[in-house]
Each structure stands twice: as structure tokens, then as C-alpha cells.
Amino acid sequence: MTTLIRRLARPGSSPWRWLGVNLQDTLGQTLHLTPRDGARLLAGGGRSLTGCSCSQSRKQHTEAAAAVEVDLKRLDGEDDGIAEVLMCRHTARNALGHVFLSQMNDLVSSLSNDSAVRVVIFRSLVPGVFCAGADLKERALMNNSESDLFVHSLRSLMTQIASLPMPTIAAVDGAALGGGLELALACDLRSAAYSAQMGLIETTRGLLPGAGGSQRLPRMVGMTLAKELIFTGRRVGGQAALEMGLVNKAVEQNQTGDAAYREALSLAREILPQAPIAVRMAKEAMNKGVEVDISSAMAIERMCYARVIPTRDRQEGMAAFMEKRPPRYTGE
Structure with a gap:
């Protein structure tokens, strides 16, 4: 069994690289994982880890795997009908990793058939960032086919967000880069703080926008400007984004760092009373x-x-x- 685990942990072995788990470096012990354990780890469950003699390492790994990276909050009272998708992967600036993607996918799927929700706000609970884009540490562990499959899953998620039947608003209070901006583009409306930084920066990493950005940005700001932004990988602030039609509202950031969210909530409250x-x-x-x-x-x-x-x-x-x-x- 030890020999098998070591083989799976080799750089050439795709299953554990796809999960982003380095069995030896993470735990310092031999860890026995079944395929079911791996699936739970990917989904953020992680409670079936067994076989680690170091209880403290096992506890830390389980807690990390079970951490909530995307959550849902339903407002009540006069705001009943507004739901907030909360991005809270604090350790990685809301980077789009496997667990984040899985949790977001489940949450968006649950919203698609929820007639009680009239408006959805996508916001970050991580100060200074909306979504930093791809998790490059996880991506570095993938081979070419795994990377292609992961980006396909990411593209499908953005399509699912864009297809939600109710209006969606992205509250960009910080950096929205690469896949983070693609997530905002998948929403119907966007508000941003002047201090926010937005950009499809994939060409600076040897890539191109692969989760809908190359298609949604031209439809939003026009082909010529979209080509300029994508070819250069340029980042723009909230004021520039407003002037080019990338966002609907732009406001000065406040002391609590949630000015764009407050603007998004105000917009949601305008939509809420309508049929x-x-x-x-x-x-x-x-x-x-x-x-x-x-x-x-x-x-x-x-x-x-x-x-x-x-x-x-x-x-x-x-x-x-x-x-x-x-x-x-x-x-x-």
C-alpha cells in the first residue's frame, strides 16, 4: 500500500495532482485515501480521512478541506427576496480552486429553481478583493488534459450564473482579475468601488480568457475596446470601468470597504418591488x-x-x- 501511495503522489500521476493534494508534503505521513475520500475532499467534505497517525495534522487537514469557501445569505424583512452569494476563501483571495468551484456550482444550482429569490448579489467577504482569478498553485499541479477539463468546468459555471432566471449583481469592492472579472461579467449588473482593479490579465500569463471573458467583454464594451483590454492585459479602476460601460455604478470606497456592495444592495432594492x-x-x-x-x-x-x-x-x-x-x- 505504501508503494502504491508513493506512486500516486509522483508528478506523473494525475488523480492526486488533479485534487491538488501533496500526500507527503501536506501531512508528513502516509495517508490512505479511497476514491470516495477523494471525491469528498474535492467537494469540501473531507471528513472521511483516515490512516494518519499524526492526529493534529489530520485535524488541520480535515478542517481545511471542510472550510466553507462560498456561502448563501438570504435577507429578510423588507429585503426578503434578495439573496447574497458570499465568497469567503480568505486564505487565497477567493481564487477559483476545486473546492471553491464545487461549492459555487452547488449553490448556483440551488438558486436556479428558487422562485422565492428575486435578486442575487455576488459579493466578497475578503477585504480588498472580489475574486483574484485562477488558483495558480492548483493549476500548476495539473497536466494539459486536466487543465482543459478544469477550465471547461469553470466556463460551465459562468454560463450557469449567466443563465440564472433572476437578475444578478456583482459587487466589486476590490480586485476582480482574470476569472474573477469573468464571474462579474456573467452577472447582469455590476457595481464597483473607484479603488477596485478589474482586468482580463490572462495574456500576461501566456493564456487567454477561457471562462467566457473573450465573448462577454466585447458584447459589453464593444469589440475594439475589448481587444485592447485583452491584448494588453490592462487593469482598470472603477471610474474607467464606468466610463467604458463595464460597470453600471461606481462609487468612492468607504471606511468599511463595502461601498460597491451597498450600491448593489440599493440597486437590488429598486428591482425587488417589481413583478x-x-x-x-x-x-x-x-x-x-x-x-x-x-x-x-x-x-x-x-x-x-x-x-x-x-x-x-x-x-x-x-x-x-x-x-x-x-x-x-x-x-x-
Whole structure:
């Protein structure tokens, strides 16, 4: 068994390199992992680690594997209907590693069918950073095929975020670089602090944006400017991002370092009272319509419009107008 573990830990062995686990350097002991243990470790569970004679090292490794890197907070009271995706990988500046990706994927999947959520805010709990991009330490352990599969998973996650039925807002209070900016681009709206730094810096690392950035940025700021930003790997601050249409709102950073979040929350509160089905259908009409010719886009708009006609919310909207009162939408 010891011989097998040593073989798996060799640089040429892909399974443990893909998990980002150095069995000897991390624990200093021989560690017996089953495939099921590996899957749990990747998902952030990590409670099935066995066979380590050093209890302290085992405890530290288990706690690290089980750490929450992405969490969900549902607001209540007058903000009921707003959900916040909290990025909290403090040890690595919210770098996009395997555990982070797995937890984010699960969370976004749970939101996709949640009719109670009307607006989603993506924010960071790590001071000075939104998302620093790829976890280069993990990527360095991957071979070419593993790296390709991981970037494919990352691209799929960004597509899943972009496909969420409700409006999404990225609150960029710090650095959003590479995959971090691609995550923000996958959201519908963005707010940023003037001090934030944003850029698709992949060309400075011998790469190109691979999680949707090469496609979403040109659609957002125009092809010419997008090419300039990607070719140079340039970083821009919040004010410049506002002027080029990369973000919707830009504000001076405050003492608590969450000015962009507060702006995002204010924007979410403007969306919250509106008819949720109508807002979702408007998002679908725009997202699908922009990808096709104008005639096809009109047909998409018609289909989306037809889906709101029989809703109780439309009837409530008409009644509230006639009675000169604020509407009370229920999402039905």
C-alpha cells in the first residue's frame, strides 16, 4: 500500500495532482485515501480521512478541506427576496480552486429553481478583493488534459450564473482579475468601488480568457475596446470601468470597504418591488434576443410577453394602476 501511495503522489500521476493534494508534503505521513475520500475532499467534505497517525495534522487537514469557501445569505424583512452569494476563501483571495468551484456550482444550482429569490448579489467577504482569478498553485499541479477539463468546468459555471432566471449583481469592492472579472461579467449588473482593479490579465500569463471573458467583454464594451483590454492585459479602476460601460455604478470606497456592495444592495432594492415574473421574462427576452437577428428577437419577445399575460401579477399591476396604489406582486 505504501508503494502504491508513493506512486500516486509522483508528478506523473494525475488523480492526486488533479485534487491538488501533496500526500507527503501536506501531512508528513502516509495517508490512505479511497476514491470516495477523494471525491469528498474535492467537494469540501473531507471528513472521511483516515490512516494518519499524526492526529493534529489530520485535524488541520480535515478542517481545511471542510472550510466553507462560498456561502448563501438570504435577507429578510423588507429585503426578503434578495439573496447574497458570499465568497469567503480568505486564505487565497477567493481564487477559483476545486473546492471553491464545487461549492459555487452547488449553490448556483440551488438558486436556479428558487422562485422565492428575486435578486442575487455576488459579493466578497475578503477585504480588498472580489475574486483574484485562477488558483495558480492548483493549476500548476495539473497536466494539459486536466487543465482543459478544469477550465471547461469553470466556463460551465459562468454560463450557469449567466443563465440564472433572476437578475444578478456583482459587487466589486476590490480586485476582480482574470476569472474573477469573468464571474462579474456573467452577472447582469455590476457595481464597483473607484479603488477596485478589474482586468482580463490572462495574456500576461501566456493564456487567454477561457471562462467566457473573450465573448462577454466585447458584447459589453464593444469589440475594439475589448481587444485592447485583452491584448494588453490592462487593469482598470472603477471610474474607467464606468466610463467604458463595464460597470453600471461606481462609487468612492468607504471606511468599511463595502461601498460597491451597498450600491448593489440599493440597486437590488429598486428591482425587488417589481413583478418578479415580468422581470425574469424581460431578462430572458434580452439575453436570448441579443444573440439572434432582429426578426427572431422580436419573436422571442412575443413569446416572453405571452407568458406574463395570464399571470396574477399582471392583473395586480393593472388593478393597482386603476386604484392609484402601489402594486403588491406575489410572483404568481
